[in-house]
Amino acid sequence: xxxxxxxxxxxxxxxxxxxxxxxxxxxxxxxxxxxxxxxxxxxxxxxxxxxxxxxxxxxxxxxxxxxxxxxxxxxxxxxxxxxxxxxxxxxxxxxxxxxxxxxxxxxxxxx
Numbered sequence: 001x002x003x004x005x006x007x008x009x010x011x012x013x014x015x016x017x018x019x020x021x022x023x024x025x026x027x028x029x030x031x032x033x034x035x036x037x038x039x040x041x042x043x044x045x046x047x048x049x050x051x052x053x054x055x056x057x058x059x060x061x062x063x064x065x066x067x068x069x070x071x072x073x074x075x076x077x078x079x080x081x082x083x084x085x086x087x088x089x090x091x092x093x094x095x096x097x098x099x100x101x102x103x104x105x106x107x108x109x110x111x
Contacts, residue, residue, distance in 0.1 A: 034075045038087060043110050045090055051104040052076050056097070059104045064092040066111070073104060 034050040051059055051073050058074035062081070066089045071082045090108040098105045 032076060034073070034080065034082070036082075036084065038084070040087060045086060045088065045108045045110060047084060047086075047106040047108065049073065049082070049084075049104045049106070050075065050102065051099055052102045054099050054102070054104065056099050059097055059099055061095065061097065061106070064090065064095065064108070066090065066092070069106070069108070071104075071106075 034052075036050070037048040039046040039048070047069065049059075049071065053076055054074045060072045062070040062072055064070075067086050069084045069086060069090075071084060073080055073082070086108070089111040091111055094109040096107045
């Protein structure tokens with residue numbers, strides 16, 4: 001970590017000036033979030049999530065509520081839990097997951 005010397009009159013300056021994310025290796029964890037896209041195809045909602053480094057078994061749905069989806073996936077070597085808000089109500093028991101070329105595709109049927 002790189003620290004700057006402060007003057008006495010600047011004791012409560014910007015704390016973030018003192019932190020170098022490159023030194024801590026935090027830029028991968030703080031700044032990277034999987035990209036997400038939701039598409040509406042009439043009676044089907046398609047959720048596309050970036051899942052770099054994942055295979056079919058690395059992406060799982062923990063819970064489907066009527067207007068949200070709790071997803072667990074492997075992204076760039078770490079496991080992520082993500083809640084995705086859906087635009088319409090979906091059937092919790094009717095879904096399919098497929099992972100291809102680093103993108104997880106989740107198909108949900110509307111109520």
